[in-house]
Amino acid sequence: MKPLLVLLSFFAVASLLFKIFSGSWHITVTGNFALSIMLLFTAIGHFKFTSGMAAMLPRIFPLKKAIVYVTGVLEILLAAGFIFPQFRLLAGVVFIIFLILALPSNIRAAFLHINYETGERNGRGPAYLWFRVPMQLFLLLWVFYFSIHDHFPKCFYSEDN
Numbered sequence: 001m002k003p004l005l006v007l008l009s010f011f012a013v014a015s016l017l018f019k020i021f022s023g024s025w026h027i028t029v030t031g032n033f034a035l036s037i038m039l040l041f042t043a044i045g046h047f048k049f050t051s052g053m054a055a056m057l058p059r060i061f062p063l064k065k066a067i068v069y070v071t072g073v074l075e076i077l078l079a080a081g082f083i084f085p086q087f088r089l090l091a092g093v094v095f096i097i098f099l100i101l102a103l104p105s106n107i108r109a110a111f112l113h114i115n116y117e118t119g120e121r122n123g124r125g126p127a128y129l130w131f132r133v134p135m136q137l138f139l140l141l142w143v144f145y146f147s148i149h150d151h152f153p154k155c156f157y158s159e160d161n
Contacts, residue, residue, distance in 0.1 A: 004135055006041045007142070010034040031146030032082040039079035039095075045116070046072025055119035056109040074098065082147060092147030099136050106132050 011034035018026040046053060046068050054064035061067060078098070081091025107129060109116060115123040144152075 001131065003038050003042050004138070007034050007038040007139075010037045028146055028150075031142065032088060035142065035146065036079040036082045039075045039082070043072045043075035043079070046075065049117045052114070052116045052119040055114050056105045056116055058105070058108060071098070071102075088147040089151045092143045095143050096140055096148075099139060103133070103136060106136075 011030055014030040014033050015025050015027065018024060018030060050065050050068050053068045057064045057067060074094075078091045078095050081087035081094075108114075109123065110126050110128045110132065113121045113123045113125045115121070
């Protein structure tokens with residue numbers, strides 16, 4: 001919930017500031033900027049709640065804490081990628097793959113009631129997925145709209161076809 005609030009709040013504020021000071025909403029810029037801020041926010045969690053996030057990973061994964069640190073660094077790199085137009089497509093594709101790969105761990109953690117902050121089994125449980133899965137779908141669509149669709153072949157979504 002917190003990452004979604006960060007994303008939408010920064011998007012609204014940045015869009016409004018652009019409109020006030022430049023006369024234009026600059027939606028693509030603000031959409032990518034808000035995504036970058038959200039990723040920096042979520043990356044902090046990888047370093048602050050390392051043990052809890054490591055508990056979300058299945059037992060078959062070795063070096064769980066290292067994986068959490070690496071994915072935190074990845075989120076920081078993706079945040080930078082969304083800021084620079086020449087890297088947005090790559091950042092978008094990598095982030096979508098990351099979201100898809102992270103979903104099974106989120107599902108596992110929900111069914112095991114794992115609290116990602118503490119690693120304890122007192123989390124919200126499967127009901128959390130009613131929010132998490134739609135949020136990840138929303139993020140996929142957000143990334144596609146703000147970072148990928150300009151590079152996507154027009155023949156797949158153009159009204160002319």
